Amino acid sequence: MKVIKSINEINTFIANNKRENRLVGFVPTMGALHEGHLSLINEAANDTEIVVVSIFVNPLQFNVKTDFEKYPRNLESDLSILKNYEVDVVFAPSYDEIYNDYKIRAFNLDHINSILEGEHRPGHFNGVANVVYRLFSIVNPDKAYFGKKDYQQIYVIKKMIEETNLHVEIVECPIIREEDGLAMSSRNKLLGKQYREKVSIISKSLFHIREDFGNRSIEEWKKYVQNIFNEENLLQLEYFEFIDLENFTILKEKNDSKDVIACIAVHAGSVRLIDNININS
């Protein structure tokens, strides 16, 4: 496993492998690796020949400065985890390497910026689209792997690809959870004990909604979730919505769509957690 920090070096490595017609799989991350990230890496290793993992905490996508500052970082421990996986290159560039010769673009994300994460984290998705565009341009992957934990992010990346005419296949990977159902996240490391004990209510609510979806209307489910968090003084609900994946819009009434997800964001003290579940699966 090579650790590469410079664009020149990774360009050479990729060009050499492309010349041999090797398929390149790419897993972009912000580090503080957990089993969610590792599942993406395993998928990449299963269907491509060269696996590149990037570790870069992208300041552009943090709309709250303290969130960026507190974001867990541990390159050494990430590298020692990655050694046990089929990873060919870890690309761990500095801020300057990524942004010094790059002009930040304004992507057309239309309604995405006014719902869910887009509404509550202004600028977040343009930051994500820019860093992924920049990384794709550097790594030039055939396939890139993203977790459905950040479903709206997958939609954003597909829009960015359309707009820029890049040729990268996006592979959507399932959400990996802790034993109690909590979706794995680097931010879980920041949860105090009293919060950690409470936050499984997030996924438990989603599982219940999936089981029982037919028995209540959209409005009734929204009230149901609101009530759960009204009674919960440590956790604050930021949003709960059903999304029709057909065009990633908020579902106001039930329809025949076969692809509906329920999305939630919750504040547990200073830590913000998101999760979602596919209602139809």
Ligand code: AMP
């Ligand atoms: P991050 O390091 O948080 O930017 O995440 C890097 C990639 O890992 C993104 O594609 C995430 O959607 C994915 N990811 C994060 N948590 C999980 C999880 N619990 N299950 C599956 N994928 C995940």
